Amino acid sequence: MPAAPRRTRRRTFAFLGTTAALATAAALTAALPAQAHPGHGGHQHPGRYQDVQLLSFNDLHGNLEPPSGSSGRVTERQPDGTTKTIDAGGVEYLATHLRQARQGHPYSVTAAGGDMVGASPLLSGLFHDEPTIEALNKLKLDVTSVGNHEFDEGARELARLQNGGCHPTDGCYTDKKFKGADFPYLAANVLDDKTGKPILKPYWVWKKKDVRIGFIGVTLEGTPGIVSADGVKGLKFKDEVETINKYAKVLQRQGVQSIVALIHEGGFPASGSYNYDCDAGGAGTGISGPIVDIAKNVTPAVDALVTGHTHNAYVCDIPDPSGRPRMVTSAASFGRLYTDTTLTYDRRTGDIARTAVKSANRVVSRDVPKAQDMTDLIARWNTLAAPIGNRTIGYISADIGNTGTESPMGDLIADAQLAYGKELDPRTSLALMNPGGVRAGLTYAAKGAEGDGVVTYAEGFTVQPFANTVNLQDFTGAQLVQVLKEQVSGANAAAPKILQPSANLTYTLDLTKSGADRVVTDSIRVNGAPVDPSATYRIATNSFLAGGGDGFPTLGAGTGDLVGADDLTALEKYLTANSTPSAPIAPPATNRITITQ
Structure with missing residues (x-):
């Protein structure tokens, strides 16, 4: 089946940045299109503006093989108002789509919104999700927040997924020691009861030459109510907004003005179609749920929100506390979609020029070649799982x-x-x-x-x-x-x-x-x-x-x-x-x- 049409949405609204940048916003907006492109390819002398590609997804839940049934489909709205379903998902196809999307984008970062593991099919779950971490490493995931399902087996097991080592009771599954995640898990609002400090890194800064973008990762404060008591024993889960605002200030003190929040909490869009116009009735009108209040209260210093948890697909503008729209995205679940967002970085202010932010969800269709390294990975783990599965x-x-x-x-x-x-x-x-x-x-x-x-x-x-x-x-x-x-x-x-x-x-x-x-x-x-x-x-x-x-x-x-x-x-x-x-x-x-x- 051919790939779904790509729907790209642009937003025009004020910059977030220094007072000087705000005072000259009109002039900068007029100059932006001409100056953004020379820096895009990196072949000319860097201009003032640099497009940064942010690829994101969420709630993979260890779905390495294509999900079956309705779990492996997305609904697409057609121009005439009807809908059709498209088979989607599978890490072999996700890898191909992400790799194709990165072509021609030397400034590209890949992030996730939590629940990469947990509640996984047998191929991953039988091995405590080591296969999924290995696949995410091959996908070149740069950073993710924790989600509630990262705590299904407790904080110690989460630390093992991050740092590596054999499982404490099952041991090593192969002749090679599990090396852990190449990417950082961020857990800014998950504190150790005894120390009062985050159990993992609260934030991380992506750097490419002179471009820096900070990422803050949180899970929903209500995680203890949806995870077994043993999984969250000895942990405190703090308010999402307070935590993000706290670490946004920390990043700014370090000179990082461009900030993305990875939030494992989400919303409920007005349509089940991945490509519907979330803002047809105005910014923030096409979505409801916890993420709306969170987005309206997270500091304007944060330039975009990558969310998850509800397994819904949306690309919406929700006003920040200053009343200015800000992009909030979610890519459904199980690797059926990924979100392609362009953040235009202003080298003069170090901030994102929000006038140029654009974003769209893309279907992980199954009409592209499978990534051979993922096929090999799945085959290797399936050999071990087959006698049981x-x-x-x-x-x-x-x-x-x-x-x-x-x-x-x-x-x-x-x-x-x-x-x-x-x-x-x-x-x-x-x-x-x-x-x-x-x-x-x-x-x-x-x-x-x-x-x-x-x-x-x-x-x-x-x-x-x-x-x-x-x-x-x-x-x-x-x-x-x-x-x-x-x-x-x-x-x-x-x-x-x-x-x-x-x-x-x-x-x-x-x-x-x-x-x-x-x-x-x-x-x-x-x-x-x-x-x-x-x-x-x-x-x-x-x-x-x-x-x-x-x-x-x-x-x-x-x-x-x-x-x-x-x-x-x-x-x-x-x-x-x-x-x-x-x-x-x-x-x-x-x-x-x-x-x-």
Whole structure:
């Protein structure tokens, strides 16, 4: 399929720089086009202005091979208003696209917005994401912020990914010692409890001859609420805006005036098309979510924001505290897009001339040659993973998707955990699964070598890569009602997290109401019977939810805790017991939650 049309957006607004630069902004703007080009190629005497290419992406999550199903597609808006989908992603193609994009750009820097690893497919996750770090080194990634998933295995494992060394329990996977990342991970707002200092570098300065651009990296302050307690033990996560503003001043004191913030927090664009006009109604109108408030409060000294976390695609202008628009970008997830931004550096002020900032998301289409070094890397690690990954664990009759308020994949996992819970304790009443823990669906025709409908261990691992245990806990009926209300209230009021229920739990979600009232209490049924507030219900969840994660404090207050095997084992057991080649399992009907709107 041909590469998607490139949509480039230019913005015209005031400079950020010294008072003198602001006073002569009109003259500089007029002179900019003629003076910017001689410095671009580097073949003539450097002019005042130098175009710097910033290539960026985010939320790769160890997706080295092309993601399957909807996870491997992007939606493109057509001139007539219709949309089409394009197959995208895969590090073999990402490498080719980035390398082609850099051609003719001697001043080029590549940055990322966090979650490079964690929740990864088996090819990377089985080896604690060493293959992904190796691939990022080959991609010539210059710098990245940490994301919440960089803490899935804790700060010590993150430090190993940065600095190298064999895994403390699994040892070395090859005859060569893992050397770690060639690029710095930035963690400006992640502090060690004891020292009060960042656990990794807070900022980094890219230098090319006389051009300097500083990068500050932060993850979302709410990371402890979406990562297991063990992963963030001994750490403090500080406010994103306060941290960025603090280190922007540090960089300025060092004479670095051009600054980019790498922020693992994001927004929700008004369209699902990667190339829609985010600013059609004016700067900042086409996007909502946490990044909007962050962008409006980060110091004007920061020239651009590379974001992530929400897995959405956008290139938007959001006003900075002085009211001047500033570029904020995100390149979806899984390596399906990258963002190409031009920052025009003013050698006189050392700052970015924001009048010339332009940015666009580009599709990592699969119609380009594969990068041979990435093909070799994938083959090498696949050889090690194959004995485990190719094992058949079940059969499906059709795609089992992972989209919607209630998803077929989420329901299937909840059913699997209920069945496993009953094996551990026949008193188990129901199961609840957090949607963020379901990383993908199951595709009927995945890889041709395995046969249609076959589910391999590798595919199951891609769906549930966290190795959470299945935990059983006792709750009163009143607590169960409270848990369901916490989906749409408290920490989840602004962005609801709808738990995926096992088949024997049904209720109505009334979206015409607000807050906790959206859960219709009288509609809640367990095995067809109304919930008894004083009765005891034994509920199966994963260990993350059992610790009160994802904004469900009531799930952290259960009693009679019984810890079982990991959640992937529960899914494998369920698929094995309930599917055969002649009788594959069908996608569950998503009819457990009735939605009124």
